[in-house]
Amino acid sequence: MKMANSVLAGDRLSLSRLLTQIENNTSEGRQAMDELFAYTGRAHLIGVTGAPGTGKSSLVNRLAYHFRNPPEGKPSARVAIVAVDPTSPFTGGAVLGDRIRMRDLAGDSGVFIRSMATRGALGGLASATSGLVEVFDAAGYDLIFIETVGAGQVEVDIARLAQTTLVVDAPGLGDDVQAIKAGILEIADILVVNKADRPGAAQTVRALRQMLNLAHPAPKVFPHHGWMLNELESSTQVAAQQTLSDGSGEELWIPPIVSTAATEGEGIVELAAALESHRNYLSRTGEGLMRDRARLVAGLEGRIRDLLMKRWQAGADWEAVEAVIDRLAGRSITPAQAVEMLLDGNTPEVGPGGSV
C-alpha cells in the first residue's frame, strides 16, 4: 500500500523498486499493481517492433526526446520506455544497457527507461511487460513505448499490449527478414522505414506499399481510394489522410508509411505527427476503448487459467501424478488418457493402440 502511494506521489525510487517487484512477480508487486489499477487507462501505449538491425532503439530515443521537447510551445509529455531485451543467462541482466540509451535523455526526470529481461516463462514475459506498462500508466507517464528486440511471435504479442503499433523496417536486411516482416505487417498501425538515408530505402518503401496493398486488397467500399497506396510523406498529409468515412459513420485507418533516419533526426517530426494522429483516431472512434478492453480481457483470461491450474495443483496427489507420468513416458497410456486420469481419477481400461 505504501509502495503504491509513493509511486502515485511521483517517487522515482519507489517506482523503480515496484518495477523490480513486478518483474520478479512477487505478491507485494501484485498487490501494489492491484491498488494502482484504478489509475490506469490514461497513457498512450505505443508498441515498437521490427527485425533486429532496423534501429528501433535510436528511433524510440529520438521520439522520446521529441515529445519531451516539443516544438511550438506544446506541452512536454512524460515518457516511459519499456525495452524488452533477450537476456544472457550469465550476466543476469539485459543486454542492451540503459546506459547507452540514456546518452540523449540523461538527467531528464520526465523520462524513465526500463529494460526487461526475457527470463522466465513465455506467458510470464508478456504479463510482466503488461504489469510494467500499467505501473507507468498509473504513475502518470503520458507516453509509454514498448520496444522489443526482435520481430517474433512473442514480440508481436507484447506489441499487442499497445494501442498504437509501429512496425519498423530498414533497407538491406535480406530475405529472411523480409519473411518476418510479412507476419507482423498485419499488426502495424504505422509503418516506419528507418535508415532511409541508406541505399535501397525507396525499394523498401515500395515493397511495403505492395504488401499493404495485398493486405488491404482493393477496398470494396472505396474502389477509388488509390491514394492509400501512395507514400505519405509530410506530417500534414499523414494527419489529413489517416482516416476516411465509409458512409456508415465508421472510420477506417490506413497505416501510413513514414520514412525516417533516426540517427540523423530526420522524419521524427512526421512520425510524431502520425502517432498523434493515430491517437486522435483511437479516441474519436472509440477504437481506443475497444483495444483497452481487449487487453484487459486477455490479461483476465491468463489470470483465470493460472488460478485454475494453481487450484488443481494444490489438490493434486503428486505420487499419483508421478505414476501417471511414468506410464506416459513408457508409452503405456496416451496423453489424453493421462489427462483424464489426472483430472478425474479415471483409470483407462484399454491401452494405447488397443483400438488401432
Place this chain on the structure above:
Amino acid sequence: MKMANSVLAGDRLSLSRLLTQIENNTSEGRQAMDELFAYTGRAHLIGVTGAPGTGKSSLVNRLAYHFRNPPEGKPSARVAIVAVDPTSPFTGGAVLGDRIRMRDLAGDSGVFIRSMATRGALGGLASATSGLVEVFDAAGYDLIFIETVGAGQVEVDIARLAQTTLVVDAPGLGDDVQAIKAGILEIADILVVNKADRPGAAQTVRALRQMLNLAHPAPKVFPHHGWMLNELESSTQVAAQQTLSDGSGEELWIPPIVSTAATEGEGIVELAAALESHRNYLSRTGEGLMRDRARLVAGLEGRIRDLLMKRWQAGADWEAVEAVIDRLAGRSITPAQAVEMLLDGNTPEVGPGGSV
C-alpha cells in the same frame, strides 16, 4: 483410426492429410495422434534455431541430404523437416515455400518436408509443432529436424521440443543479432558457425567461445579442462572430446563449435558426426529419456490447463462475465477482484483504491 493405420503403413498422402488435421487442431487429428502415441519416442528430434540470415534452411537441407546418402556404407536414414515459418495474413500460407527447399531433395521418398505457418495462438504453435513431430516419429522417420525462422522466445520453446538443439550463427550479422544470440546460447547442444567462408568467421567463433566460457565458468570439477574452450575442428575431436566423466559417474556435455559453409557443403560431415555423438551421449547417459519425459510433461501441463479452462467456460454465465468485464474496463474493480468474481461468484465490497 483408419488414418493412423495408413500413416503407420507408410502412406505419404495419409501422412500429409494427418499433418494438416493436426495443424488445424481437428478432433480427427487429435484422435489419430492419440492412436499413434504408442509408436513415438524412437526418432532423434533435432531443433535448429538462430537469427535470420544465418542460413539455417541450407544447413538443414545439406544435413538431410547427408543422412539420406551417408558415406562408408552406413544405412540411409529417413528424414523429416518441420520448418516453422511466419505466415503472411494475405497469402494464407508459409512464406518459405517447400518448392525452394526441395531442389536438393526432390523425388526422394525418404524425405518429408513440412512448412508450418505461425498462424493462430502462441501456445497453439508450439503444441501443433509438437504434434507434427510426434506423427513423423510414429511414421518411422529416424531424424526429425525442427527448424524455426527466427531466434525469439517462441523459437526457443519450439527448439526445446528437440533432444538435440543446434544454434546457428554466422559472421557479420550486427549487434542486435549478437544480443539475441546471448539469450539462446544456453539451449545449444551444438553451436554452428555457418557461412564460415565469409570474412569475420574466425571472430564469430572467438566470440562464441568467449560466451561459452562465461556460460560455463571455469569448471570447478575440472580446472584443467582448458580444452573445452578450444575450437573443435575435426569430427574425430568432436566425437572424442564431447564427454568427460566427473568422477561420480556422470558425464557432462560441452557444446562444440562446428564451422560450416552449407551452400558449399563444407563442414557437413563434421556437423553430422557431432549430431551422432550427441545422440550417443543422450542414450548412454539417460539424458535422452529425461528430455523425452520433460517434453511429455510440458505437453501434459498444456492439456490440463486447456481442459480446466474449457470446463470453466462451459459452465460460465456469459452475461455475468460481460458485466464483470464492463466494470473492469471502467476501472471500478481490479483484475484480481474480477477473477474472484468470475471463479467464485463473489462480489467485492471495496472498490479499487479504496484501501490505498
